[in-house]
Amino acid sequence: MLVSVYRYNPEVDDKPHMQDYNIELPEGRDLMVLDVLQLIKDQDPTLGYRRSCREGVCGSDGMNMNGVNGLACITPVSAAAKNGKLILRPLPGLPVVRDLVVDMTMFYQQFEKVEPYLLNNTPAPAIERLQSPEDRAKLDGLYECILCACCTTSCPSFWWNPDKFIGPAGLLQAYRFLADSRDTATEERLAGLEDPFSVFRCRGIMNCVAVCPKGLNPTKAIGHIRQMLLQRGS
């Protein structure tokens, strides 16, 4: 199979280029894209990419495969390749450190903005803060995010304003804590989200939903945040 990989080493290259590799795939098996990268690495040890758990849990190997963001470790080659060709690029919209490795700083800065941890100003109980099963169920579909950045880097609003728009991953977490019955900072959290960029730069195109490898729905969470802001402001 012909695999075309984005290559860029800022210490050597003036600009990025695509490098083609011919890879022999084993017959009768459908490899994951990460397996193909390993086969390329065996041929060419200079190729750089991130990987860790190789089973869709750590979120390290988010990349753009034939134009679609996803995790290389859980994307079968048969699903990613088009016309017998696999095209691998780094996640779009973030600075490239080297080859398929991107600098995630801007992504993490937006994540930090939403204060992704429980804020509770009441005295801590002796053991734990209890939550009813119904309230706990409200967090389903929100807490499972692995921060792979596939959604945020597929979002044009983040491409245009990565310093101002929080992006789908950050906003999913913002709603995860707005929806948490144990959190008491709802007012402060909402006050930090009502500007024209943080939430409202979302135009609802749902690229985030289309690419999320965990099947989550950031657009729905953003809709809930808008409703909360509307209730608070009207």
Place this chain on the structure above:
Amino acid sequence: MVSRVSGATNLGRNGLHDWVLQRFSAIVLAIYTLGLLGWFAVNPDFSYGAWRGLFDATWMKIATLAAIIALCAHAWIGMWTIATDYLTSLALGKAATFVRLLFQAGCVILIFTYLVWGVQILWGL
């Protein structure tokens, strides 16, 4: 919250205000457009006199003025969004703020002209 984002040139006080205004103005424009289409449907062979009669009515002047104001608000929020998406320092470097303000000033002048012109047409017939 870490470093809040602010907007100085958007129409409303904040993003929520703009968002509500954009949706409200869209509803006003949709109702006005459907109303006009309905009028055309029940007046298939409309004449200048009928058209004139429609716009002589005070309620039609009010509805049209509401539609013009809604269009102005809707257009400004939309153009502001476009300007702050594409005319940024990421795309244009140091000249971005100047170019963006110039573009926004052009939009304001155009929108204000349409508003005054619209009023003039409505009450000048």
